[in-house]
Amino acid sequence: MNLAALTLSDASDKLRRREFSSTELTEAVLQRIAATDDRVHAYLTLARDAAMAQARQADESLKREQTASPLLGIPIAVKDNFLTRGIRTTCASKILGDFMPPYDATTVAKLRSAGAVIVGKTNLDEFAMGSSAENSAFFPTRNPWNFERIPGGSSGGSAAAVAADQCIGALGTDTGGSIRQPAACCGVVGLKPTYGRVSRYGIIAFASSMDQVGPMTKDVRDSALLLQGIAGHDPADSTSVRLAVPNFAETLNGSVKGLRLGVPKEYFVSGMQPEVEQAVRNAIDTLANNGATIAEISLPHTEYAVAVYYIVATAEASSNLARYDGMRFGHRADAKDLTETYRVSRDEGFGAEVKRRIMLGTYVLSAGYYDAYYLKAQRVRTLIRQDFDEAFKRCDAILTPTAPTTAFKIGEKTQDPLQMYLSDIYTISINLAGLPAISLPCGFDGDSMPIGLQIIGNHFDESTVLRTAHAYEQATEWHKKKPKL
Ligand code: GLN
Numbered sequence: 478m479n480l481a482a483l484t485l486s487d488a489s490d491k492l493r494r495r496e497f498s499s500t501e502l503t504e505a506v507l508q509r510i511a512a513t514d515d516r517v518h519a520y521l522t523l524a525r526d527a528a529m530a531q532a533r534q535a536d537e538s539l540k541r542e543q544t545a546s547p548l549l550g551i552p553i554a555v556k557d558n559f560l561t562r563g564i565r566t567t568c569a570s571k572i573l574g575d576f577m578p579p580y581d582a583t584t585v586a587k588l589r590s591a592g593a594v595i596v597g598k599t600n601l602d603e604f605a606m607g608s609s610a611e612n613s614a615f616f617p618t619r620n621p622w623n624f625e626r627i628p629g630g631s632s633g634g635s636a637a638a639v640a641a642d643q644c645i646g647a648l649g650t651d652t653g654g655s656i657r658q659p660a661a662c663c664g665v666v667g668l669k670p671t672y673g674r675v676s677r678y679g680i681i682a683f684a685s686s687m688d689q690v691g692p693m694t695k696d697v698r699d700s701a702l703l704l705q706g707i708a709g710h711d712p713a714d715s716t717s718v719r720l721a722v723p724n725f726a727e728t729l730n731g732s733v734k735g736l737r738l739g740v741p742k743e744y745f746v747s748g749m750q751p752e753v754e755q756a757v758r759n760a761i762d763t764l765a766n767n768g769a770t771i772a773e774i775s776l777p778h779t780e781y782a783v784a785v786y787y788i789v790a791t792a793e794a795s796s797n798l799a800r801y802d803g804m805r806f807g808h809r810a811d812a813k814d815l816t817e818t819y820r821v822s823r824d825e826g827f828g829a830e831v832k833r834r835i836m837l838g839t840y841v842l843s844a845g846y847y848d849a850y851y852l853k854a855q856r857v858r859t860l861i862r863q864d865f866d867e868a869f870k871r872c873d874a875i876l877t878p879t880a881p882t883t884a885f886k887i888g889e890k891t892q893d894p895l896q897m898y899l900s901d902i903y904t905i906s907i908n909l910a911g912l913p914a915i916s917l918p919c920g921f922d923g924d925s926m927p928i929g930l931q932i933i934g935n936h937f938d939e940s941t942v943l944r945t946a947h948a949y950e951q952a953t954e955w956h957k958k959k960p961k962l
Pocket residue numbers: 605606607608630631650651652653654655656683790901
């Protein structure tokens with residue numbers, strides 16, 4: 478049996494039945510990484526010894542308790558913008574190149590206390606800014622389906638690691654699509670929960686009003702299980718809500734009977750890859766054939782989403798990234814005085830895209846431009862949210878493509894930031910509105926690259942999102958296809 482290829486739910490059942498130990502499972506995953514990561518480049522840091530120690534501990538717990546979390550003994554990869562105590566955390570930036578966090582992000586602490594095994598830290602676009610993982614200060618990650626292609630971003634390392642069986646599941650973050658778009662590019666399942674469902678404490682902040690942590694997994698059931706392990710109120714994050722967390726796996730009944738699913742007409746526009754449109758339309762038919770009612774809906778302010786996002790996100794980023802000044806942590810340049818130290822440390826430490834965003838963000842917040850840009854964008858953000866409020870009066874979930882194209886070639890869009898920004902045209906509104914959404918595989922294009930279907934839910938209704946996704950997955954075979962490595 479190829480242990481590294483197992484789903485989380487399978488691995489968890491088999492661990493309980495003693496078919497193998499967590500030590501064996503973790504070893505299999507580490508071997509798989511050793512055999513493939515010189516081509517995929519998904520990991521920035523491996524935590525081999527710590528992982529093996531956690532696995533041995535998990536094996537002890539497994540002997541004692543049969544009722545523990547399904548995450549007990551399961552090897553998980555974590556994006557390198559989560560603080561991990563004792564494991565180097567870089568955010569794929571030179572400015573944090575040798576940063577050793579003194580504490581764990583709440584989500585990482587939750588994984589650890591459930592007995593999960595942290596395998597290592599995955600590559601990303603620097604500070605999670607990008608859609609291709611090419612903005613990493615270290616190296617680009619490659620798409621396991623085709624090494625000439627990007628894995629998507631910013632959680633490209635986590636998506637590639639899941640697709641290449643270099644972990645059983647992974648965590649990512651999503652500010653404008655960074656879980657869902659790479660999931661689509663790599664043919665895996667990625668879920669962005671409702672803003673406030675999962676703690677952001679210990680996540681290196683990019684745009685705090687949109688950042689959210691979520692699971693990246695091999696199938697929808699795994700997504701429910703991993704979400705269960707990280708969701709819930711955290712006193713250390715005032716934006717995490719005090720709301721009971723439902724049992725997500727229980728809602729996976731394989732049926733969409735009686736569900737009303739909306740299809741926004743603004744999401745099928747010229748410029749999208751025809752094979753993507755076809756695959757998504759086929760997926761809509763599949764759900765209709767399985768008993769869902771399909772209704773055309775309208776989200777009239779969709780066309781402003783990318784512009785609004787790149788004002789709000791850059792404004793928040795410019796203030797969040799002010800803390801990297803060479804004084805308290807991270808890279809410090811050797812300079813003659815304080816101002817020079819700030820200036821040179823930041824100049825040497827940040828990459829081009831991060832600098833671009835700091836400048837844009839500083840500009841839209843500056844006196845004289847604040848009203849025209851930042852305030853205006855906040856107002857349009859409200860309109861975008863209201864579009865969804867209206868839509869959810871008529872439907873229970875919304876179906877769209879995850880990205881307008883499949884994974885593009887490495888280098889294809891690096892010279893053209895605007896083209897890169899358009900990769901997120903279908904995911905960004907969801908972050909602006911704070912809604913939950915999943916991406917799952919729904920086909921392949923002519924070059925055998927995976928296509929993603931996005932299912933958007935109402936606030937705190939991850940259950941309907943997961944239920945719809947699961948029913949679609951049950952009716953199709955896409956999630957069983959794997960890249961040959
Ligand atoms: N690609 C988007 C950006 O560059 C989203 C990134 C994200 O979700 N972290 O900002």
